[in-house]
Amino acid sequence: MTQLQTIFGWIGDATWGWALIPFLVVLGGAFTLISGFVQLRFFGRMWGVLSDGGDRDGGVSSREALLVSIGGRVGGGNIAGVAVAITLGGPGAVFWMWVVALIGMATSLFECALAQLYKRTEPDGTYRGGPAQYIIHGLGERFNWLAILYAVCLLASFGLGFSAFQGNTVAVAANDSLGLDPIWVGAGLALVTAVIVFGGIKRIAKVSDVVIPVMALGYIVLALAVIILNITEVPQVLWTIVANALGFEEAVGGGVGAAVAQGMRRGLFSNEAGLGSAPNVAAAAAVPHPISQGIVQSLSVFIDTMIICSCTALVILLGDVYVPGSEDVNGVALTQQSLVGHLGEWAQYFLTGAVLLFAFSSIIYNYYLGETAVSVLSGSWIARLALRIAVPVVVFLGAAAPGATAVFFFSDPLMGLLALVNLLALAMLFPVGLRLLADYRRQLRAGAVEPVLEIDDYADLDIDRGAWAVPARTRPLG
Template structure:
């Protein structure tokens, strides 16, 4: 076992250690500049997706809003509670500033990768679509690059569907045992049962569940953070100054100073919002939208929600409290929990346990769908393969919950995520001219006073599925007629 662990540790060092983060940052800045700051151009448009789309429901599609909430549920997880605390512990308050910075840049990266996922999505004949990096590599770069797509799909299944789902099961069971005294066995049985009921309904049921629990999860956590801010309102200016001054080295909170703040902020921010890692495009592709850029804009909003809103909530709770001590060695979840308790009392530990439960469960169903999407790419829509995957996922969630050390078996998750991220970023760099063409098509139609509608016939050189856009073209006609002069 030791040689295998050493091998995967080497992969982790070669990806997360020095190659991946600079690649993500440089590409994100490049996408932002070349697109003329597209994420800010359409920032106000992002909020429109929060309204339900009855047209998508009537046609049996997954709406843009539902796809957004599934991806938010996947992005928002332990990293928003424990990861932010770790970033502050190791990098000081300045790490929060660099988390914000990389999120604003990552919004452009997410916009382009999700636009590509939409453009190259495939119609499934039942009102749903499939897409993502594996498919835009194959259709965008050509069959000669299928081997690259296979590497991506295999890593996605291993890292997200199996590895990270074991971690999520472990997190829920640990939190329930610590705060409620609930035996891991019962937590495992309950979590595995609910997981099975949801994943056997496919993406439509996953989307419906996400449409209910994600708003509750996000609004509840946001409300708690706002309460903490209000009772510490006069301390907020000092906290903001602490974040900014530490970010630029004017004050040093931990060893390493500004360098530690940048390193931890970028690392934890990228790990949390997943911009550029290629996971969210798998979900973005399922949405029913008139133009690929519509969902690209929506998924950029997902990055904003994850880091600028949810991660900031955790950071403010910690920095406005008296538990955090620079340089102190304390577990991330414990730091967040103790900070919340210091503000509002012991009952907050139960609130945080509930939040962790919702965060983890939303991540489980998201991770499952990533695995399902990758498996269909490798095997086609074979029912036997999907049944085996669903049974395996339920088993992995149960195993992760009942065995405190079970997650050690999945030590390969982070290194494999590093590989799939590099594969996705390489594909993004190669397909960026195509993504920019799609964005310019969207902008040109807007400039002409039209409702942007994607017409695959306008891109005859691309391997696109025309059936995936037939509904969008038909529905846009009455919208254009009713458009005010």
């Protein structure tokens, strides 16, 4: 076991330590510049999806796919991760979280558009796709080994490892705040998880369509209450964020370097842009053009970081609990105590509820990613059934056994490895992404309300024609 931990520790150092973050930032910056700041040009179109929630023949709606992916992106990183970034990097870390999110919006747009283009039709009429599929069908058979490596990493990190972590998060929060026995919390959570995952992507999407808006809006409303109560101090806090980020002021040791490192690391970990996870969900949507869903998924990065992470940052920086340079109060405790300082003791129970919902939404999201990985490794229904049984069991073990999550030391390193695989594939397939974007823009200039993929224009690519047989199956988003 010690040897395995050493190996995975090396993988983690080689990915998250020095390779992954520069690769993500440089590639995202290149996508942004070459595409002409596509995430800003189409920003207005992103919001139209929020009114598009109808049933779809085959896939789920764009809004449902958006909410499932938000459920995965939004989690502990938005509550505890932001607090850690501020503690270790100072208020300036928030600024660099914003920067990496704006860049990541372009990366997410292209990775999700490619997942849509190369998606496949399942026997039950739904769609499935993601980085593994665009590696296999976009790069060709000689890169199948890369798709298998990606699928193994996705299954081990998201499908199993992070599911256990989230189960543990729920149990700890419920025990600390409500005094509930972790065993019973784990049993209840595992049961609810099983009911949902056995319903497939349709049921996952329906649950997310209800849970995610309640979760996100409730937290945002609470943060807005704090901001309104301290509205006169907001300009000074915003100046502090910018001043620390650019070196005009220094809040922690390391100065600008600490702010940049912590902001980018926590930002990337939170919004997942470029990590290759969200495209698996994006591919399940029925949309008229791949870029349509790419634009939608770009919005989920904005919501995750620019809205929800910013809410957490303002709650902390507008309060008295945070002391620059001190690590006495850190993580979720810093956010929780800041809320209590603003609104009273009842706020800690609200935050506990938010943590529960955040963790639960992440569990069902992680399951779907694991299911997509299994479909690449084995088309057998037995393998899928085994996963549907395994995930609730892993959730229970993560919640009920305090030491159970220790065996998932491989999750972070493997997530870093799958991100590198995804970014390599994205760089190689970027010309195809630009081709899709040019087609989308051409149709808009010609007066199209919502561009449609003409499958014959892409006859040279290995695309599932059946997945695009009825392309215009969603209402206009413009």
